[in-house]
Amino acid sequence: MSLKGSCLCGAVRYEVDRLDMPIVHCHCNTCRKAHASAFATTARVLREHFRWTTGESGLRAFESSPGKMRWFCSACGTHLIAKRPVQAHIILRVATLDDDPGVRPAMHIWTSHDAAWLTDTDNTPYYPEWPRGRGGVQSDERPNTGGEA
Ligand SMILES: [Zn+2]
Numbered sequence: 523m524s525l526k527g528s529c530l531c532g533a534v535r536y537e538v539d540r541l542d543m544p545i546v547h548c549h550c551n552t553c554r555k556a557h558a559s560a561f562a563t564t565a566r567v568l569r570e571h572f573r574w575t576t577g578e579s580g581l582r583a584f585e586s587s588p589g590k591m592r593w594f595c596s597a598c599g600t601h602l603i604a605k606r607p608v609q610a611h612i613i614l615r616v617a618t619l620d621d622d623p624g625v626r627p628a629m630h631i632w633t634s635h636d637a638a639w640l641t642d643t644d645n646t647p648y649y650p651e652w653p654r655g656r657g658g659v660q661s662d663e664r665p666n667t668g669g670e671a
């Protein structure tokens with residue numbers, strides 16, 4: 523059974539047959555900038571196990587290091603995969619999956635590049651949605667209808 527994924531605006535969609543390597547959180551500088559996030563969650567997928575299903579012509583790429591192309595939706599900016607021509611796999615941006623791959627992250631890598639403000643997240647409160655009493659938030663507000671953290 524294949525797993526489906528998509529960008530934020532839905533213009534680009536893909537399928538993967540399976541993740542071929544463990545899920546890894548990468549903290550490197552280029553992932554941090556490319557994803558505007560403390561780390562990027564990635565997994566290798568063999569090329570023959572990955573295919574675009576919709577909107578491939580809307581993709582653009584940025585060469586973040588020699589030979590490494592980071593592919594993203596030109597409409598909404600979501601990063602979906604990265605790949606190098608010489609490698610048999612692509613690097614999937616796991617957070618763009620719409621289905622649960624059934625496996626859980628194995629490790630964090632490149633923490634030597636951590637942003638100074640990225641502290642031990644286990645000591646930081648977690649909330650399933652917004653924290654209670656957050657001013658001005660309507661109960662029907664959801665991230666996909668404009669409520670952004
Ligand atoms: Zn998009």
Ligand SMILES: [Zn+2]
Pocket residue numbers: 548549550551552553554562632
């Ligand atoms: Zn990285």
